[in-house]
C-alpha cells in the first residue's frame with residue numbers, strides 16, 4: 001500500500017516537473033515572427049519595377065522608345081539610382097573607351113581635315129545637377145527653368161568626355177562642338193562655361209542662330225555637318241547623348257551614343 005502510494009506520488013511529481021519545464025521552455029523561446037505579406041509584396045514590386053525600368057532604359061538608349069516626354073513615374077527612383085549610384089559613370093566610361101579605341105585605330109591625315117563632332121549638353125557638359133531638381137526627368141521639360149540654369153554657366157564637365165576631348169586634340173583631330181543652344185541668349189555663357197571646364201582648343205563652337213530657330217535638332221545639326229563636309233573636313237566620328245545628334249546627313253564615319261535616360265530631344 002505504502003509502495004503504491006509512493007509510486008503514485010513519484011508519478012505526480014514527474015508530471016508536475018514536465019509541466020513546469022514546458023512552461024519555462026515556452027517562456028525562453030522567442031515568439032514566432034508574424035507574417036509580413038506587405039513587405040514581401042513591396043519587395044517584389046520593387047524588383048518588378050527595377051526589371052521594367054532596366055528594359056525601359058535599354059529601349060531609350062537603343063532608340064526603340066522614341067518621342068517619350070518624361071521618365072515613367074515608377075522609374076524615377078531607378079533613374080536616380082542609375083545616375084548617382086555609379087552605373088551611369090561606368091556606362092559613359094565604357095562608351096569613351098570604345099571611342100578612344102576606334103579613334104586610336106585611325107590614321108590621322110596631315111592635312112588637318114580629320115574631324116570629330118561633339119554635342120555639348122550631357123555630352124561635354126553635365127546637366128545632372130539641374131535634373132536632380134526635376135525628378136531626374138520625371139517632371140516635364142521646363143524650357144524657361146532650363147534656360148535659367150544654362151545661363152548660370154556652371155555645368156560641370158563630364159570627366160570621361162573631357163579626357164576623350166583632350167585625347168582627340170592630342171592625336172591631331174579637329175574638334176567641332178555642335179549644340180542646339182541659342183546663340184543670342186546663351187552664346188557667351190556657353191563659351192565661358194566650356195572654357196572654365198577645360199574644353200579649350202576646339203576648332204569651332206556651333207550654336208543655333210536666328211537662321212535655325214524653330215528647326216528640329218536633326219535638320220539643324222545636319223546642315224552644320226554638311227557645311228563642314230563642304231569645307232573639306234572628314235567627319236571621322238560623331239558623339240552625342242541624343243539620337244537626334246547622330247541622325248540625318250553627314251553623320252560621320254561612326255556615331256557614338258553617350259547614355260542619357262533623363263530626357264529625349266526629337
Ligand SMILES: [Mg+2]
Nearest residue numbers: 119121122241
Ligand atoms: Mg546633348
